[in-house]
Amino acid sequence: MIHWMFNCKEVSEKVSLSMDASLPIHHRMMITMHLLICKYCNRFRKQLMILTNAIRLEKLPEDDPARSGSLSNATRERIKKALREVSH
Amino acid sequence: MSRPRSKEVDDAACTHCTRFLFMSSVGAKYFSSYLKNVFWSIASTRLTMNKNSSEIKAQIDNPENWVDEYGDFLYRYALSKLKDPSIAEDLVQETFLAALKARQNFQGRSTAKTWLVAILKHKIVDHIRRKVREPASDKVESLFDATANDFSDARFNGRGGWKHPPAKWAVNPTSLYEQKEFIDILYHCLGELPERQAKVFMMREIDDLGTDEICKALGISATNSWVILYRARMLLRQCLEIKWLGADN
Numbered sequence: 001m002i003h004w005m006f007n008c009k010e011v012s013e014k015v016s017l018s019m020d021a022s023l024p025i026h027h028r029m030m031i032t033m034h035l036l037i038c039k040y041c042n043r044f045r046k047q048l049m050i051l052t053n054a055i056r057l058e059k060l061p062e063d064d065p066a067r068s069g070s071l072s073n074a075t076r077e078r079i080k081k082a083l084r085e086v087s088h
Numbered sequence: 089m090s091r092p093r094s095k096e097v098d099d100a101a102c103t104h105c106t107r108f109l110f111m112s113s114v115g116a117k118y119f120s121s122y123l124k125n126v127f128w129s130i131a132s133t134r135l136t137m138n139k140n141s142s143e144i145k146a147q148i149d150n151p152e153n154w155v156d157e158y159g160d161f162l163y164r165y166a167l168s169k170l171k172d173p174s175i176a177e178d179l180v181q182e183t184f185l186a187a188l189k190a191r192q193n194f195q196g197r198s199t200a201k202t203w204l205v206a207i208l209k210h211k212i213v214d215h216i217r218r219k220v221r222e223p224a225s226d227k228v229e230s231l232f233d234a235t236a237n238d239f240s241d242a243r244f245n246g247r248g249g250w251k252h253p254p255a256k257w258a259v260n261p262t263s264l265y266e267q268k269e270f271i272d273i274l275y276h277c278l279g280e281l282p283e284r285q286a287k288v289f290m291m292r293e294i295d296d297l298g299t300d301e302i303c304k305a306l307g308i309s310a311t312n313s314w315v316i317l318y319r320a321r322m323l324l325r326q327c328l329e330i331k332w333l334g335a336d337n
Contacts, residue, residue, distance in 0.1 A: 012318075012322070013318055020299045021310075043254040047325050056296075058165075064268065069160070069164050070164075071155075086185055086188055086189075
């Protein structure tokens with residue numbers, strides 16, 4: 001079958017693939033064409049980006065009560081001791 | 089027969105000529121300064137890179153310093169995801185021990201902090217997984233254990249269209265870290281993913297490994313890794329939509 005345009009299933013696969021490998025130019029064009037007319041696949045693509053960015057975050061939110069927490073000295077020593085035991 | 093050229097034409101040609109010469113000399117000047125800039129920026133990046141990696145090496149060389157330097161940050165990070173101080177402490181300790189073991193693999197590609205946080209994220213997800221799996225929940229199984237053919241059948245119709253189109257997410261991508269609930273649910277969903285998928289997904293996104301490295305580490309083919317990543321993303325997206333938006337699809 002001659003394929004001139006991806007359907008949503010294929011686009012969802014290719015969009016995911018494009019995050020891990022480089023796609024041939026005609027695939028990229030076919031994705032772009034589909035994304036121009038399909039709002040659901042557009043959403044899907046944006047949501048995958050959000051997932052990726054969210055999981056890579058290191059910052060904590062400003063109002064998080066955990067921001068002020070710190071390890072107690074006893075815990076610190078315990079961890080250091082454990083590290084010493086393993087490295088020697 | 090040579091045609092007599094009018095003075096105007098000659099003048100015009102001459103102006104073009106001088107303009108061309110002028111432009112090309114300006115161009116050359118800019119080009120050479122551009123080259124110089126590029127050269128210096130490359131040279132200085134090299135220098136800073138060397139400096140950074142030697143600094144990082146020094147940080148890595150003494151594991152006990154890690155505790156003072158990064159302990160609190162990691163503890164807060166774990167606490168914000170898990171709420172339980174004693175579990176957070178345990179995970180920080182596990183993170184440092186794992187880091188000590190994997191010290192040789194750390195090539196200074198990222199900062200020591202990023203590297204340690206990445207290990208901690210794995211530990212957090214492992215912990216959530218243990219907690220989720222303890223009371224064997226049928227709902228979780230049915231949502232995530234769909235096999236190969238069911239997988240796309242459940243999500244797309246015969247013509248490859250969405251069965252349950254993605255819903256609109258009210259997330260601001262530029263301030264994701266403020267959306268605490270979203271991130272918490274994301275971690276929970278990662279803990280609920282089939283272990284292999286979660287592992288590949290985290291190696292790809294948290295550890296920022298290429299699929300070739302992942303394939304080597306886990307002994308799977310490239311195609312296999314892409315399929316696993318696709319499923320992981322689909323399931324995570326779906327899980328977030330169910331648990332976060334409460335949209336029942």
